[in-house]
Each structure stands twice: as structure tokens, then as C-alpha cells.
Amino acid sequence: GAVVSQHPSWVICKSGTSVKIECRSLDFQATTMFWYRQFPKQSLMLMATSNEGSKATYEQGVEKDKFLINHASLTLSTLTVTSAHPEDSSFYICSATSGTGSPEEYFGPGTRLTVT
Amino acid sequence: KNQVEQSPQSLIILEGKNCTLQCNYTVSPFSNLRWYKQDTGRGPVSLTIMTFSENTKSNGRYTATLDADTKQSSLHITASQLSDSASYICVVKGQAGTALIFGKGTTLSVSS
Numbered sequence: 619g620a621v622v623s624q625h626p627s628w629v630i631c632k633s634g635t636s637v638k639i640e641c642r643s644l645d646f647q648a649t650t651m652f653w654y655r656q657f658p659k660q661s662l663m664l665m666a667t668s669n670e671g672s673k674a675t676y677e678q679g680v681e682k683d684k685f686l687i688n689h690a691s692l693t694l695s696t697l698t699v700t701s702a703h704p705e706d707s708s709f710y711i712c713s714a715t716s717g718t719g720s721p722e723e724y725f726g727p728g729t730r731l732t733v734t
Numbered sequence: 735k736n737q738v739e740q741s742p743q744s745l746i747i748l749e750g751k752n753c754t755l756q757c758n759y760t761v762s763p764f765s766n767l768r769w770y771k772q773d774t775g776r777g778p779v780s781l782t783i784m785t786f787s788e789n790t791k792s793n794g795r796y797t798a799t800l801d802a803d804t805k806q807s808s809l810h811i812t813a814s815q816l817s818d819s820a821s822y823i824c825v826v827k828g829q830a831g832t833a834l835i836f837g838k839g840t841t842l843s844v845s846s
Binding site: 622624652660661662663664709711721722723725727730 | 768770775776777779783823833837838
């Protein structure tokens with residue numbers, strides 16, 4: 619099956635710093651990638667949708683200047699949390715679709731961000 | 735409002751027993767319904783995906799059913815194993831171009 623990886627798997631950073639999370643599709647070209655955030659015991663919440671080569675579309679309430687998304691290639695999307703604060707601590711998950719007609723959305727293993 | 739409701743919220747069963755998880759949705763129009771398994775601290779892994787024309791789909795010990803008329807789905811797990819302990823999430827896809835709508839999940843604990 620299709621594989622999506624994320625790096626790092628966990629990260630601890632100080633308040634005010636920026637953190638970059640990478641999402642890669644390892645064995646397929648991802649025309650669309652999605653970024654989700656998940657708080658403990660909560661379901662996934664979509665943050666933004668990114669298509670290769672174009673600007674990401676952010677969900678209502680998600681600050682695009684704080685959560686910078688870049689989808690520079692068909693296998694890589696990055697999420698940068700800028701000026702991180704403790705309330706940004708969460709589990710960030712990306713997913714990808716191939717756009718070949720398959721409805722399947724493949725999820726990455728997630729990145730645990732802790733802001734101290 | 736498009737919603738996906740799951741029940742029960744949590745479930746504890748003994749190893750080897752069967753169980754059934756429920757999902758009701760109000761999403762319309764409807765494209766497909768998915769069941770995912772999410773282990774703690776990991777991303778969701780797809781179990782089944784069904785379109786409105788499919789009534790049942792199996793993946794090993796997992797069998798999903800769908801009644802598009804009543805907007806209900808179930809996930810049946812047969813002969814549960816300790817490794818089945820996880821959160822099971824029902825997800826509905828509406829019309830093309832719209833985001834997935836996630837249920838809050840059912841937390842299953844399988845004990846020996």
C-alpha cells in the first residue's frame with residue numbers, strides 16, 4: 619500500500635521558536651496533501667489542504683501566517699509552526715491522495731509537538 | 735449540518751470475543767464511508783472504504799456494513815486480539831472537493 623512518512627516523529631521546542639514538519643509520499647505522487655491537528659482524546663481536525671505548486675487552502679479559524687504550508691513537489695509538503703506557543707502543542711498528522719481516481723487518503727504516522 | 739456520530743464512545747471486551755461499533759451520519763450528498771484504526775500516538779490506518787452502492791466489505795477480521803438509506807454503518811470485529819486495542823474512527827466523504835468528516839471514534843480495549 620501507499621506509504622506516507624513524517625519527520626520528525628516528535629519534537630520539543632521552546633516558546634517563540636519555529637518548527638518545521640515534513641510530510642513525504644514515499645511510493646506515489648501526491649497531488650493533494652492535507653494537514654490535521656489532533657488533541658488528546660479528540661478526533662482529527664483539518665487545518666489546511668495543499669495542492670502541489672499552489673497556495674494552501676486553510677480551514678476557518680486556522681491562522682495561515684502561523685501555520686505555513688509549502689507543497690513544493692509531488693512528494694513533499696511541509697508545515698512550519700511559527701512563533702510556537704504552548705497551546706500549539708498537539709499531534710500533527712498529514713495525509714495524501716494520489717489523484718488517480720482512487721478515493722483513498724493515506725495518513726502519515728504523525729508528529730508530536732511539545733512547546734515548552 | 736454534516737455530522738458523524740459514533741457509539742459507543744469506549745468499549746472493553748475480552749480477547750477472542752466479537753464486537754460491533756456503530757456509526758451514524760448526516761452527510762449529504764454522500765460519496766463514501768471509511769473506517770480507520772488509530773493506535774495511540776500513530777496516524778490512522780485504513781480498514782475499509784465503501785461507496786453508497788456497497789453494503790458490506792471485509793478486511794480480514796474486520797467487516798464493515800453500510801446502509802445508505804438509513805445513513806448507518808457498523809464495523810464488526812471478529813475474534814478480537816490484544817492488538818485490536820485502538821481507536822476506531824468512522825469517516826465520511828461528502829461530495830467531491832469537500833473535506834473528510836471525522837467521527838470522534840470508539841476506543842476499544844481488548845483484555846486478556
